[in-house]
Amino acid sequence: MIFGVTRRGERAERHVLSAGRLSAAVLTYGAIVQSLEVDGTNVVLGCETLADYETRSRYFGAVVGRYGNRVAGGRFTLDGREHTLPLNNGPNSLHGGTDGFDRRVWEVADLSPASITLRLVSPDGDQGYPGTLTAAVTYTLAGDALRVDYHAVTDAPTVVNLTNHSYFNLAGKGDVLGHVLTMPAHRYLPVDADLIPTGELAPVAGTDFDFTGPEVIGARRGGAYDHCYVLDGEGPIRVAEPESGRVMEVTTTEPGVQLYTGAMLDPEATPYGPYAGFCLETQHYPDSPNRPEFPSTVLRPGEEFTSTTTYAFPA
Incomplete structure (x- = not known):
């Protein structure tokens, strides 16, 4: 169905997927997961209108790119050539720049009752990034899970870091400070005042960042987190909401996940207040294009970028 028309005059569509206990509404605008219902309860934050997504959203449910997270100083060097990006987060470029993938209308490449594939072509020089990138994301409902598959190819060397920016609230209301998080990560990336990694992969043991055992999100730091964790590769990330008993794995x-707990959500500027939802943005590390010691985010012609993340809701 038609969801609305953008300020650029583009038509945005809304498609509803359903399978078993789950249903999801997906928009072609921003490849956004507008809602994700588990046994009838919506567990993600979203906007009701396209106008709100264009003016009041903080990446709610969107695919962010070409490079998700921050690039320091809005610049990086690849194969000896410096590339300059728009600054939209203080001195940094965030989530692909001022006109990132979250603000584009994607094309429906495939559709079935439980799955949708969306495709986007990002031209050479788009937001300062080199190479024409053809990206795709597939959302599939299967059993008790939403699976997200990413794919991208390029015609010139570039950098890619795609992720979904859904904010989750397993109660479907209130704040998430009482949610209980278990993170299979013994290291995290400390950041400077501009939230750029220092380069250190620091142990979480003995710090407020230790979620290797179940911990209430709001128990430390006032619940304020916007940090990347280095995943151990063992077991799922697990979040439990005590009152409803709902669990997400x-x-x-x-290699990493950005934990953001929505501390900066502003009820005057968005439909939600602080801590209304938490994000688990599975991704490569922030500022990797400027950090050769981090896992590479470089994509070259003839290569394929692929990534899969699954959000499961066991009964």
């Missing part, structure tokens, strides 16, 4: 092929 996240598995991914990515």
